[in-house]
Amino acid sequence: MIKKLVLSKQSYSQLGIVLFGSVFGLLLMMLSIQLYMDIKEAIDKKKETIGSHFLVLSKPVTILNTLSNTPSVFSSEELEVIRTIPGIEKIAAFKSNAFKAKAGFALGGNMMYSDMFFEAVPEDFLEVEPGKWNWQNGRSVPMILPSEYLNLYNSGFAPVQNLPQISKNAAKVSGLKIQVSGNGGNEEFEAEIVAFTDRINSILVPESFIDYANGKYAETKKEGSSRVVLMSKDPSNEKLMKLIEDNGYETNMELLKSGKMSLVLNVILGLVLGIGSVVVLMAILGFIQYSQLLINKSTYEIRTLLQLGYKVKTVFVKYLSFYTVVMLLVFVFAGIGLMLIRSTLTDYLNEKGLELPGSVHFLVFAVSLFTIVLFLVINAIGTYRSIRKLAMPA
Amino acid sequence: MDIAFKKVIPDPLKDSLTEATFWGADYLFEKGSTYLVNAPSGKGKSTLVSYIYGLRKDYSGVVQFDGIDVSGFSSDQWADHRSLNLSMMFQDLRLFDELTAIENIKLKADLNSQFNLSEIETLAEELGVAFLLNKKVKLMSMGQQQRIAFIRCLVQPFNWLLLDEPYSHLDDANVAIMEQIIARYCKKYEAGLILTNLGKNLNMTFQHTVSV
Numbered sequence: 001m002i003k004k005l006v007l008s009k010q011s012y013s014q015l016g017i018v019l020f021g022s023v024f025g026l027l028l029m030m031l032s033i034q035l036y037m038d039i040k041e042a043i044d045k046k047k048e049t050i051g052s053h054f055l056v057l058s059k060p061v062t063i064l065n066t067l068s069n070t071p072s073v074f075s076s077e078e079l080e081v082i083r084t085i086p087g088i089e090k091i092a093a094f095k096s097n098a099f100k101a102k103a104g105f106a107l108g109g110n111m112m113y114s115d116m117f118f119e120a121v122p123e124d125f126l127e128v129e130p131g132k133w134n135w136q137n138g139r140s141v142p143m144i145l146p147s148e149y150l151n152l153y154n155s156g157f158a159p160v161q162n163l164p165q166i167s168k169n170a171a172k173v174s175g176l177k178i179q180v181s182g183n184g185g186n187e188e189f190e191a192e193i194v195a196f197t198d199r200i201n202s203i204l205v206p207e208s209f210i211d212y213a214n215g216k217y218a219e220t221k222k223e224g225s226s227r228v229v230l231m232s233k234d235p236s237n238e239k240l241m242k243l244i245e246d247n248g249y250e251t252n253m254e255l256l257k258s259g260k261m262s263l264v265l266n267v268i269l270g271l272v273l274g275i276g277s278v279v280v281l282m283a284i285l286g287f288i289q290y291s292q293l294l295i296n297k298s299t300y301e302i303r304t305l306l307q308l309g310y311k312v313k314t315v316f317v318k319y320l321s322f323y324t325v326v327m328l329l330v331f332v333f334a335g336i337g338l339m340l341i342r343s344t345l346t347d348y349l350n351e352k353g354l355e356l357p358g359s360v361h362f363l364v365f366a367v368s369l370f371t372i373v374l375f376l377v378i379n380a381i382g383t384y385r386s387i388r389k390l391a392m393p394a
Numbered sequence: 395m396d397i398a399f400k401k402v403i404p405d406p407l408k409d410s411l412t413e414a415t416f417w418g419a420d421y422l423f424e425k426g427s428t429y430l431v432n433a434p435s436g437k438g439k440s441t442l443v444s445y446i447y448g449l450r451k452d453y454s455g456v457v458q459f460d461g462i463d464v465s466g467f468s469s470d471q472w473a474d475h476r477s478l479n480l481s482m483m484f485q486d487l488r489l490f491d492e493l494t495a496i497e498n499i500k501l502k503a504d505l506n507s508q509f510n511l512s513e514i515e516t517l518a519e520e521l522g523v524a525f526l527l528n529k530k531v532k533l534m535s536m537g538q539q540q541r542i543a544f545i546r547c548l549v550q551p552f553n554w555l556l557l558d559e560p561y562s563h564l565d566d567a568n569v570a571i572m573e574q575i576i577a578r579y580c581k582k583y584e585a586g587l588i589l590t591n592l593g594k595n596l597n598m599t600f601q602h603t604v605s606v
Contacts, residue, residue, distance in 0.1 A: 001501060005490060304488045306604030307449065309505050312469050351604070391469035393451040 003318045009297035012319040017331060018290050022283035026334040026371060028276030030364045031341060036269045037361040056200055058227045073224030085239050088232050093225035095120040095210045098218035104177040104209060120207040122227050132194050137208040140190035141178055144204040147196040168196055170269060184218035284375050291379055295386045306391045319383045327372045395460050395479065395553045397423040397446055402455035404441050416606040423586060431590040437606050439590040440485055443556045447482045448472045477505040481552035487543040489583035491532035495542045498531060503549040517545045517566045520571060536563040544572060548579055555580060557589045573598045
């Protein structure tokens, strides 16, 4: 009955506006923190795939290469020039196959063979589980494929050919075979995909496999390589950039781009966080005004209750419990909003080939809970003071 | 509990007060005695009970409960006095219009667990307002509201019953009934009575008359 008396003078339209503002502000805050964490994790994960500071350089292909059928390769002088740039830790040329190769996939019950090429880089440029990347004759050949290949198959090839789509995990366990031929002999190997990468646009196998097969089945000996991979403390260092530009080397700028992209994203998310915080702050102010208004409208009820002998605490608790329920509602609604937006976003980004980590970050809850408690404390102090003022003799 | 007024002068009367009557003098309200406060309008009858009940403190001088200055009381101390020690019927009644009569009364009774519904119903019967108990206060006449407010101030234990013009909207028959009930309850609690009156004929005899 006391609750009914002191909370009866609500203005539901005003309460609704204040509630909407709080939910909106809190949601913006939660979302910006969550997305910041998501993107940070996604970028960290990407970096881990092939290490943090790797860059692949390719020689430019000209019409001359096409006409003469001689690939343009890095000379040892060129490699030496790159190696002397400060900050470059190591550099290695790609090894490629000089034998004929076909890979067979089990698709819809049939084996489907396709001509293939393979390349290898030293193991210390890759971050794969130790042991998985060793190949000895008699064991299955581990492979790393570009994520793009699977995307191409799933979104382009499979629907048109009426073939089933394959997830990354399914691809890793499906039976693969590699046929190698040349020099009048041939041999078949079991193979397995151990990882997908966005970094190196090639089909990677262990060096030991390339060496073994090249030695046995290569008909001509290949000189040089058209691609090198390098490890640098700072891939965006100026000297390296100038060298790449001067020689017209092509590079996967992804790492550089993603570095810049994450900077831009951080700025945008910082902005969203800022706006969210301002909206939350305004919502808190709005709530304080609303609760003052509510108390002002209920002055007669509160004063009379106190004059009948009710304690300030008794009346105050009614308000506090009301605000607690309201703020929990705000928290729940903002939380639901966050989940909805995030799952939509995750689906969208998955379609685009970017995987977000699964869960809502702990920090999001911590910050929003802190905000809510802050609101409650600020509002509680104001409310308590107003009620006590009504209790004292005039 | 004795209530002492020591040279109390209300701020609004400070300039117009030429000689000390009640205001500006010392006066003791003795435990268990009955006091009739008589005065024309505007001389501070309601002010007197407001000071005792802790509603106002716009005065110079000292008000004491058993020798303790009330100006230092906290809001919780006042709350305790108002639920156990002092019971007041306000001149403007201060009922909740949107609540029913019984809800208004229960709001007061809930402060102490010793009052039951049958006691409230008996009082309502005596005062002829039993049929109104479940009606909203805003639908009642002033005389009916006055009797509801009167019942409300009886559903708690008290040392002092403070009635501020309790009969203003009542006829003589109802005044007589109310006087009987007042006498009964003051006896029950061995309580003192301070009643302010504006020109009503009263049957009850008071031990003291205070002129302000």
